[in-house]
Amino acid sequence: MSTLHTEEMTLNMGPQHPSTHGVLRFVVRADGEVMREAIPDVGYLHRSIEKIAEKVGYHGFMPYTDRVDYVCAMFTNQGWGMACEKLAGIEVPHRGEYCRVIAAEFNRIASHLLSVGAMAMDIGAVTPFTHAIREREMINDLIEELCGARLTFNYMRIGGVAWDLPPGWREKALAYLDHFDPILEEYNALISWNKIYVERLANVGVITPVEAINYNLVGPNLRACGIKWDIRKDIPYSVYPEFEFDVPVGDGHWGKLGDSMDRYVVRIREMAESSKILRQALQKIPGGPVLAKVARNFKPPKGECQIRLESGRGDMGWYVVSDGTGYPWRVHVRTGSFAAMGIIQKLSAGLMIADLVTLIASLDVIAPEIDR
Amino acid sequence: METLVQHLIASGAFGKNASPDMVATIVVFVMSAVVFLGVAFPFAGIVSWAERRVWARIQSRVGPNRVGPQGFLQWLADGVKHVCKEDIIPDESDAPLFKMAPYLVMLAFTLPWAVMPFSSSLILADLNVGILYMTSVTALTVVGVLMAGWASNDKWSLIGGIRSAAQIVSYEIPAGLSIFPVVLMTGTLSMQGIIRAQGWAPQHWFLFANPFTFVAANILYISALAEGNRTPFDLPEAESELVAGFATEYSGMRYLFFFMAEWGNLFIIGAIIATLFLGGWQFPHVTKSVVVMNILQVITFNVKVLFLVFVSMWIRATLPRVRIDQLMTLCWKYFVPISFVNMIGTAVWVAIWPDGNAAMGYIMFAGALALAAVFTQRVIYYLRRSRMEVYFNPTI
Numbered sequence: 001m002s003t004l005h006t007e008e009m010t011l012n013m014g015p016q017h018p019s020t021h022g023v024l025r026f027v028v029r030a031d032g033e034v035m036r037e038a039i040p041d042v043g044y045l046h047r048s049i050e051k052i053a054e055k056v057g058y059h060g061f062m063p064y065t066d067r068v069d070y071v072c073a074m075f076t077n078q079g080w081g082m083a084c085e086k087l088a089g090i091e092v093p094h095r096g097e098y099c100r101v102i103a104a105e106f107n108r109i110a111s112h113l114l115s116v117g118a119m120a121m122d123i124g125a126v127t128p129f130t131h132a133i134r135e136r137e138m139i140n141d142l143i144e145e146l147c148g149a150r151l152t153f154n155y156m157r158i159g160g161v162a163w164d165l166p167p168g169w170r171e172k173a174l175a176y177l178d179h180f181d182p183i184l185e186e187y188n189a190l191i192s193w194n195k196i197y198v199e200r201l202a203n204v205g206v207i208t209p210v211e212a213i214n215y216n217l218v219g220p221n222l223r224a225c226g227i228k229w230d231i232r233k234d235i236p237y238s239v240y241p242e243f244e245f246d247v248p249v250g251d252g253h254w255g256k257l258g259d260s261m262d263r264y265v266v267r268i269r270e271m272a273e274s275s276k277i278l279r280q281a282l283q284k285i286p287g288g289p290v291l292a293k294v295a296r297n298f299k300p301p302k303g304e305c306q307i308r309l310e311s312g313r314g315d316m317g318w319y320v321v322s323d324g325t326g327y328p329w330r331v332h333v334r335t336g337s338f339a340a341m342g343i344i345q346k347l348s349a350g351l352m353i354a355d356l357v358t359l360i361a362s363l364d365v366i367a368p369e370i371d372r
Numbered sequence: 373m374e375t376l377v378q379h380l381i382a383s384g385a386f387g388k389n390a391s392p393d394m395v396a397t398i399v400v401f402v403m404s405a406v407v408f409l410g411v412a413f414p415f416a417g418i419v420s421w422a423e424r425r426v427w428a429r430i431q432s433r434v435g436p437n438r439v440g441p442q443g444f445l446q447w448l449a450d451g452v453k454h455v456c457k458e459d460i461i462p463d464e465s466d467a468p469l470f471k472m473a474p475y476l477v478m479l480a481f482t483l484p485w486a487v488m489p490f491s492s493s494l495i496l497a498d499l500n501v502g503i504l505y506m507t508s509v510t511a512l513t514v515v516g517v518l519m520a521g522w523a524s525n526d527k528w529s530l531i532g533g534i535r536s537a538a539q540i541v542s543y544e545i546p547a548g549l550s551i552f553p554v555v556l557m558t559g560t561l562s563m564q565g566i567i568r569a570q571g572w573a574p575q576h577w578f579l580f581a582n583p584f585t586f587v588a589a590n591i592l593y594i595s596a597l598a599e600g601n602r603t604p605f606d607l608p609e610a611e612s613e614l615v616a617g618f619a620t621e622y623s624g625m626r627y628l629f630f631f632m633a634e635w636g637n638l639f640i641i642g643a644i645i646a647t648l649f650l651g652g653w654q655f656p657h658v659t660k661s662v663v664v665m666n667i668l669q670v671i672t673f674n675v676k677v678l679f680l681v682f683v684s685m686w687i688r689a690t691l692p693r694v695r696i697d698q699l700m701t702l703c704w705k706y707f708v709p710i711s712f713v714n715m716i717g718t719a720v721w722v723a724i725w726p727d728g729n730a731a732m733g734y735i736m737f738a739g740a741l742a743l744a745a746v747f748t749q750r751v752i753y754y755l756r757r758s759r760m761e762v763y764f765n766p767t768i
Contacts, residue, residue, distance in 0.1 A: 011527050033535075033696050123692040124604065125693075126427070127430055131432065134432055196693075196694055197692045199694070199698060200692060200695060352696065352697065354613050
């Protein structure tokens with residue numbers, strides 16, 4: 001008996017595809033609706049940001065760091081600041097650290113809101129996205145008042161932050177948090193526990209804890225696999241030891257441990273934890289200066305340093321080598337999205353084409369962060 | 373139709389010796405023109421505006437509000453824009469089929485209006501197989517969509533077209549099976565016959581005739597949404613997966629045709645449900661004037677249909693999209709068996725109570741009212757809760 005001749009279909013998904021979150025490209029080999037493999041093709045958004053650092057100097061590089069991850073630019077700002085401070089041994093004023101944490105945690109909420117909203121959008125629910133964006137817009141308003149920018153903040157400086165909190169800002173921020181906590185519940189009622197939504201996410205793209213470590217996943221993607229690893233707790237930096245907060249981990253309540261639903265729920269719960277940190281920080285914020293004295297012609301001593309911080313997309317590493325001049329000899333950024341891209345090829349086998357979209361969304365991949 | 377023709381002849385508008393055939397022909401021609409140009413096509417446009425406004429309200433946005441009062445003329449502006457746009461036909465496509473596909477979809481959208489029972493007199497053709505005709509011509513959509521997807525010679529379009537074929541063909545079955553209970557009870561397939569078998573009061577509607585018809589009505593509505601490519605079943609054009617599905621390569625007026633058909637189909641979905649289960653145009657006999665009664669019936673029918681159109685917009689703004697395997701599971705593992713049970717259950721019911729069970733109508737209507745009350749209470753609760761005072765002015 002002769003078998004019917006069939007062949008796999010090779011689909012080119014991206015770089016101009018509505019749900020690839022920027023310019024990503026996947027080469028999908030599919031048998032009907034079921035994927036055999038999805039091969040990520042990165043590099044469409046490479047802007048040589050690390051090389052630019054070698055040409056513009058330490059202070060001048062700060063605005064460029066915003067572009068490493070424009071969805072949560074506060075963390076890239078902070079990472080660069082922390083790396084330079086460690087290199088030159090600068091102590092950031094206590095109030096400056098608080099300002100950093102406040103700005104960064106607001107940015108984490110904004111980033112996660114965008115992530116969960118876009119995820120619902122990718123699954124076809126249009127309403128949660130606008131609701132999430134509405135809340136993010138208010139955070140943008142707050143941050144605009146703080147530093148004048150809404151997306152690429154350039155708020156932090158080597159040795160602290162550029163500006164102190166404006167008068168009355170603290171009350172506004174607390175009022176926003178009062179508004180935000182119930183909104184999170186409303187958002188859950190709107191979409192998170194929706195039957196179709198859970199069915200689409202649970203048991204899809206399951207990552208085992210061993211795989212997560214082997215593939216170097218970080219941040220919410222790692223914690224969703226049940227591994228309690230948060231740089232803010234485990235390698236404390238800044239003033240995070242002064243706050244009480246939990247590290248949400250995935251529990252496989254809706255399906256298997258480490259599925260897309262776990263990653264989604266971890267992000268929702270992290271927003272509540274960020275809100276907790278913000279309340280404490282806004283209550284406890286001390287007085288004093290926000291910016292340490294740093295020479296205009298900043299020349300750190302010869303040496304190298306590596307710092308880690310917990311960005312919206314997880315463990316972000318900054319490696320800086322100084323040769324004693326006003327320009328860094330080498331800068332390297334280690335980002336969570338790049339690692340997350342690596343595991344897509346492995347997970348995609350056997351999933352449906354519609355699941356690839358949810359998988360990308362659940363890993364919270366941001367295109368500029370992959371390529372830098 | 374006959375009553376209207378007799379009424380017109382009696383009124384002397386066509387002279388003393390007007391032949392009934394001639395008057396009937398003129399009436400049908402005028403009515404077809406009015407229905408297509410005055411109702412069907414503008415309805416599709418207005419629904420596009422209404423849907424965007426309803427969505428905007430649900431999504432706490434503003435929506436189109438610039439062209440005309442409350443943006444009401446936005447659909448005309450969009451139509452003009454699409455007509456003026458270049459009609460791109462890809463080199464690699466199968467041009468004749470590519471060009472023809474939108475017209476087939478439009479055909480599937482226009483043909484059902486022939487048996488649209490607007491009132492006791494206003495119906496173009498009261499076919500004796502009315503409901504069968506309606507379900508069969510709406511299924512023509514699948515030919516157009518599959519043709520569009522395949523002729524585009526684009527892999528995304530092809531997947532969209534194939535998904536659409538699988539989906540529409542599958543959901544035809546529960547939809548068809550859900551019509552049977554009503555046909556069993558009335559013994560007719562004629563739209564007017566089915567409506568005449570119901571009363572104006574809700575307890576006389578087939579929706580509340582017995583528990584099986586209630587379930588059948590819900591299955592029919594969900595299946596009709598799936599056939600009309602509406603969320604949560606909008607897989608053929610799933611924009612986050614397939615770019616624009618079968619319509620990816622289309623532009624200009626041809627692109628608009630697909631979406632006109634989709635929006636227009638909402639009316640047809642609503643009309644089928646309203647006719648079969650919600651008493652159609654039935655209105656209490658308040659006046660002897662045929663014209664006034666007909667106007668009241670048209671209003672009644674449209675209110676019911678537009679309510680169902682609104683519900684489908686509401687669903688579309690609320691629910692995420694299902695996956696193709698879940699779609700098929702829902703159809704074949706749940707809807708088809710339940711539809712068969714409905715059919716057999718109704719047959720038994722009709723055998724026991726050939727003229728229907730009057731008490732059951734009241735009981736089910738009361739139950740439905742209680743359900744609606746609980747639902748309304750939940751909606752109001754969430755509306756109140758979500759309308760929390762925002763504590764600072766966002767535009768500082």
